[in-house]
Structure formats: C-alpha cells, structure tokens
Amino acid sequence: MIEAMSQVTVLAVGGTGESHPDDHRRHVSGLLSEVTGALDERFASRWVGYPASYGPVAAGGLSYRQSTEVGVERLIDAIEDAPGPVMLIGYSQGCTVIREVLGQIATGALRADNVSAVGLVSDPEQPAGAVPGCSGRGVAGVGAPIPDSVPVQWIAHPDDMICNASEDSYVRDIADLTRSMSFRTLRTWLAHTWVLLRHNSFQNAGKTRVSPRQWRTDLRRLRTAVNEVLGYLPPRLAWRGVRVVNARGGRHIAYASEPLDASGLTGCQVLAQWLQVRATFDAPLRVAA
Template sequence: MTITVLTCRGVGEPFPSPMLANVTRLLDPRRFRIVAVPWEASYGPVPDPHGVSFDEALRTGREMLLDNIADDPNPVILVGYSAGGVLAGHVAAEISWGNHPGLDLRGVGLISDPFRHPMNVVNATASGWGIAGRRIIPVTFPVWQLADPSDVITCCPPDSPLRTIADQSAAFSLADPHAWAADLLDRLRTRRWQATIRDWRNIPQVWRAYTRAISGVKGYLTGEHTSYHLRRYPGSTRTYCEWLADRINQVKE
C-alpha cells in the first residue's frame, strides 16, 4: 500500500519547501508518494506586498488540504513547517476530533508549529508553547512535534509580549486593511487575546519577560527557526528532520 505525504510549506519558502525536502528525501520511495500542497503561505505583505492575511491563507488552505485528503485514494500523512505547521496541525486536529469521518489520516509531523500545545510535544527539552497559541491534537494517530527550545516561534514563554504581536498581525493585509481593523475590534470586544504579563507593577517579571523576548527575536533573526535540518534532535545523533523521517518510515500500512 502506498501512503501519500502531503507537505505544507512555511511563509516565504519557495514551493514546495526546502525545509520539508530534508524530510521527504529520506522517505522510502517504494512506500511513500510526496505531494506538496500549493496553499498561499502568506502572512499579509510577506512574501508578496499585496498578499492575503495569514487568517485568510489558512481559511483557503484548510479547504484545499481537506479536499486533497478526501480525493486521495491512499492513506495520508501530513507534514508542515512553521506556518504550514499551523495549517497541517489545525486540519489534523479537526480530523482527530472526528469532524471529518472517512478521512484516513495516519499521522502528522509539525516542525516549529506556532500553535504547539505542550501536551503534544515529544521533545522533553521544549518549554512554553507556540507563539500564536495552543491547539491540542487528540492522539488518535501519531503526532510528531519538533520544537527546538531556542526557537521562539514554537517555544515561546507564557508571558512573552511577542504573543500580542502574533495576535495583532494574524489578520493584517495591505490587500484588505478593513478586515484587519474588523478583526482587531472583534478581539477587543471579545477579549480574544493571549494572556501575557499579568502584573505590570512587578518590575522584575516585566524585565525578565522583555529580556527573553529580545533574546527570542535575536535567535529568530540568526537562524534558530530555520535550522531544523542542521540541529540534532535532543538525545539523538539525527537532525530534527532526519528524526521525523525515521518516524514516518516506521508507519505501518
């Protein structure tokens, strides 16, 4: 039996995905068929100045990914990196909760998922959770979360002020600024914000939170988010990407 691996690239990555190629090239070609999902992978003006917002890219990407799974005659494994990890993880969660009966999903691998939930992590050195929030995937199939502790996108401290930036920017787009403004108003009305610093009078706590945030941004700018094909998975001689490929190759038909 052939298993189809659907890959979801990160924002700004050329199609299909240089990062995920470090996983898929190690898969057994006799057993796995690789298909890259051409979702927009847009975060407002990144990479296209007039691109759609991240929220809109996720909406259309979700429909595309669900159609891909439904139309594929083979069982499917989802693999996503960064923003593509959000898309793959959200869809995997829906399937795991039973929202799409009949879809045959055999596993999901998420590299630097911005919505990583601590309950789904397999790397004991990872702390915090995703910078954009927490999304639990009930373990009805294998869930492989790859989270390097130095990567603020997926290992963001609970009280980090960076969370507010993620909340504010999800709906931003130069192509539709009105939708962004409407989203901000809705967040204010419904208090749809991630909790960060709770006591601004606690100067040591505020200082620590901003110091960690600055460190996290510096790490992001110097490649902590883009080194999963180079860094070793904790306790292993394999890189994160190699480790994920090993897990997928072990999936039974």
C-alpha cells in the same frame, strides 16, 4: 491471506514564504524536502501549495488567517484525492493548516479515515510538554483539538520561539495583533484588532498589570523577548553596509541543517525516521494483497 504494504502518500505543507497563491507544484519544496528525500520507496510525496503569506511579509499579501483558510481547503482536497493511507507533514505556518484539518476530524466535521500519522516541524500551536527540553509552547497559543486516533510527532528546538515561546512572552501579543494583518483587507484587520483590544483577549491578558511589582516582571519579560527574537532572526544581519553576527540566530530554519539532539540527526531526519517506523508497524497501513 498475504498482506502487502500499500504505498503511503505524504502530503507536505510548507511554511511562510515557501509557497504562493498559484502554486500548483506537486514535488515537495523548501525545508520539508529534507524529510521526504529521506523516505524509502514505500512513500509517495506530494506538495500542497497555498498562499503561505503573513500579510505583507510574503507574496500574495493575504493575512495569516486567510492564508491558513486557503491551505485547509487545498489540504482537504489532497487528502480526498489520495488513493490510500495518508501522512501529513507541516512546517511552521503549514503546521497551523494541518492542525485546523485535524480539528475538523476531531470534531466530526471532516471524515478522513485515511490519515494515519502527522509530523509537525516548529508548530506555532505546539502544546506545552510535547517536546522534551521545550518549557514553553507555540507562540500562536492553543490550537485546534487533535483526534486521539492520529499519532503526532512534534519536532522543535528549545530556542525556536515559534514553537517554544515562554508562557508570558511579549511575542505572543505580536502574534495576536498580526494574525489578521493584511493591507489588502485593512478594514478587516482593524476590526479584528479593535475586538482584541476591547475585550482584552490577548494570550497575556491575565499576566499584565499596572504595578511596580509587574514592572520588575516586565523587565524580565523584555529580556526574554529580545532573546527569543534574536533566535528567530538570521545568524548574520546586515543593514546599510554594517554586518553583525547573531550567534543566537537561525533556530527556526535549522531543522534541515543542524543536529537536533545527541543522535546527530537533524530534525528533518528524525521526522523521516519516525514516519518510516509508523509505516512499518502501524496495522492500518496494511491492505489485503
């Protein structure tokens, strides 16, 4: 029997600020459009809209946690609507959405046999050692489990703190405190913050003590945190007419514009190549003609 390649649906979930609560577009937008734009005719790409908010930082005002929950629901609907094999790609907060869906697959709460590959650009829950050159891990801590049946490709820059924060980074404490931040649901945020403080369940809880030796360590941690934040901020900063060049900046948004490694390819191009290789050689993507 002759085999033919079934068209692969690529579902793209963008980062904070790249979507909004009433986003019903189907064409891929934002940074991930540089991935889908490099794919060949075997792929059909679709955007998965969701709030993509981080409290007051983006439109909608939902907390990061609430925004992610909505994204999970919409991504599951999109997976179920896809006519054939599916690949998932995410950027930043979109990676968290995908990781939650993968966690449901891994635990058996969700049946999604058509998901064949996943690409994650700047995953806030990136595991340690997932990317050569990244000595840290995602700033949001350990994410949901990943099913063994689904191959995952992480795309990360060593100076991007979102996916490669140092193990004892102060930025982790900020991430813990702001995950439920929302002025629309202020009482919920305060309640979660109180539980976090009362149980001292910060990622860095075991790395912080009151002692002179700890103070010396904290000076090093503070310098590291400053460098990590500078890497996240834009390359050029302006405030009240004063303009400053931030040579370290822009690492979190450079995946579509700057070479990621010695190959000269951007992170988005590297991911597009990987998806095409998976589509070529993975047997589950072939269907009987």
